[in-house]
Amino acid sequence: MEKRAEKRRIVLVPVAAQGHVTPMMQLGKALQLQGFSITVAQRQLTQISSSSQHFLGFDYVTIPESLPQSESKKLGPAEYLMKLNKTSEEGFKDCISQLLMQQGNDIACIIYDKLMYFCEAAAKEFKLPSVIFSTSSATIQVCYCVLSKLNAEKFLIDMKDPEMQDKVMEGLHPLRYKDLPTSGFGPLEPLLEMCREVVNKRTASAIIFNTASCLESLSLSWLQQELGIPVYALGPLHITASSPGPSLLQEGRSCVEWLNKQKPRSVIYICLGSKAHMETMEMLEMAWGLCNSNQPFLWVFRPGSVAGSEWIESLPEEISKMVKDRGYIVKWAPQIEVLGHPAVGGFWSHCGWNSTLESIVEGVPMICRPFQGEQKLNAMYIESVWRIGILLQGEVERGGVERAVKRLIMDEEGAGMRERAVDLKDKLKASVRSGGSSYNALDELIKFLNTE
Numbered sequence: 001m002e003k004r005a006e007k008r009r010i011v012l013v014p015v016a017a018q019g020h021v022t023p024m025m026q027l028g029k030a031l032q033l034q035g036f037s038i039t040v041a042q043r044q045l046t047q048i049s050s051s052s053q054h055f056l057g058f059d060y061v062t063i064p065e066s067l068p069q070s071e072s073k074k075l076g077p078a079e080y081l082m083k084l085n086k087t088s089e090e091g092f093k094d095c096i097s098q099l100l101m102q103q104g105n106d107i108a109c110i111i112y113d114k115l116m117y118f119c120e121a122a123a124k125e126f127k128l129p130s131v132i133f134s135t136s137s138a139t140i141q142v143c144y145c146v147l148s149k150l151n152a153e154k155f156l157i158d159m160k161d162p163e164m165q166d167k168v169m170e171g172l173h174p175l176r177y178k179d180l181p182t183s184g185f186g187p188l189e190p191l192l193e194m195c196r197e198v199v200n201k202r203t204a205s206a207i208i209f210n211t212a213s214c215l216e217s218l219s220l221s222w223l224q225q226e227l228g229i230p231v232y233a234l235g236p237l238h239i240t241a242s243s244p245g246p247s248l249l250q251e252g253r254s255c256v257e258w259l260n261k262q263k264p265r266s267v268i269y270i271c272l273g274s275k276a277h278m279e280t281m282e283m284l285e286m287a288w289g290l291c292n293s294n295q296p297f298l299w300v301f302r303p304g305s306v307a308g309s310e311w312i313e314s315l316p317e318e319i320s321k322m323v324k325d326r327g328y329i330v331k332w333a334p335q336i337e338v339l340g341h342p343a344v345g346g347f348w349s350h351c352g353w354n355s356t357l358e359s360i361v362e363g364v365p366m367i368c369r370p371f372q373g374e375q376k377l378n379a380m381y382i383e384s385v386w387r388i389g390i391l392l393q394g395e396v397e398r399g400g401v402e403r404a405v406k407r408l409i410m411d412e413e414g415a416g417m418r419e420r421a422v423d424l425k426d427k428l429k430a431s432v433r434s435g436g437s438s439y440n441a442l443d444e445l446i447k448f449l450n451t452e
């Protein structure tokens with residue numbers, strides 16, 4: 001009992017990006033609610049605001065910068081990540097050493113984003129338990145495991161065969177070879193090497209996912225067997241933590257007042273997350289299609305998200321006027337609140353994992369426009385496994401946009417998707433209530449942290 005009282009500090013190590021910081025901070029909140037103290041170790045690049053009222057009482061320390069962000073452009077994402085991990089080990093060891101000196105030997109565990117695997121060296125050196133946190137779906141982790149075992153040359157030859165592309169992977173239904181997330185991380189060989197590093201659990205004692213068994217039970221059981229360490233599915237963490245997470249950009253709240261004036265389930269909400277970029281032509285076709293659909297829309301137009309434009313100045317006068325008549329544009333929205341608003345009838349999304357969970361939790365069906373590998377896999381689940389959305393493939397053109405919006409908001413087909421989304425929402429909410437799968441998993445994790 002005494003040991004439990006001493007070791008109540010958890011060190012969290014997030015990746016400096018909105019989609020990673022958000023669930024990590026929510027996890028911290030969920031653990032704080034269970035009586036743990038939270039220290040967030042962030043690289044200088046992360047700008048988590050400690051002033052956010054949801055995260056009062058968290059401590060923050062800085063991991064010295066070991067590799068400038070500008071290197072990522074020269075190296076490519078996978079190689080940058082691997083080099084960052086190599087160069088960050090010593091700085092993080094110093095960080096932990098100082099924490100241990102300041103606070104006595106009271107660190108219960110280091111929980112690190114799966115991409116920040118340099119943390120394992122410090123955990124090993126100071127004999128501290130460590131747990132991996134995956135901010136993406138469990139199915140993506142399954143794919144990383146599969147990719148880590150592939151031979152790049154043979155895979156590239158195999159994938160030229162359309163039959164092979166459509167083949168379902170043994171024991172991994174419904175995953176097909178073409179669903180493996182191989183785009184968005186640069187050339188294949190460094191990606192496979194990165195997967196080998198990321199799935200190498202080293203000395204970690206467990207792995208946490210922001211998912212729930214009602215969404216991905218097969219992938220979770222597969223991982224449990226494959227990894228041989230406890231797998232905790234605690235999601236959706238924004239419900240468990242009762243917190244939307246920190247916002248790295250300023251939210252535009254005026255859109256909620258605009259939503260208040262719209263009819264129930266009439267609005268299509270468009271948001272492509274914190275990183276995706278579009279070409280001007282795609283944005284213009286989207287704008288035309290949205291206006292032609294005659295449905296009201298709320299569009300998050302992130303500054304710099306359209307190639308060659310600061311913000312919406314590249315919208316021609318004619319469309320700009322129509323957009324203003326039928327829609328509302330913000331730079332960044334309070335997304336969870338927007339998705340929960342009764343006026344919202346559909347979500348046009350890039351299918352980041354957080355956005356996907358947030359949409360399902362509100363029972364909102366989706367139009368999927370994924371940009372890179374992980375998002376494409378999430379989109380495949382949304383359209384074909386959970387059947388709560390429409391996938392837009394190929395070039396975006398105004399007619400296709402108009403049809404997709406109408407199918408989702410007005411047609412019976414869309415009503416069926418909404419029904420299934422609401423059904424999943426109920427299941428997800430049940431999973432975080434007393435006795436539910438995520439609730440029980442959190443309970444087990446707490447016991448585990450107290451006994452490690």
Ligand code: UDP
Nearest residue numbers: 019273274275300332333335352353354355
């Ligand atoms: N988000 C938000 N307001 C916006 C756009 C995004 O609050 O206007 C939040 C969204 O709720 C989600 C996160 O940013 O929690 C984006 O994460 P996701 O995994 O969906 O995509 P990423 O940004 O990592 O591509």
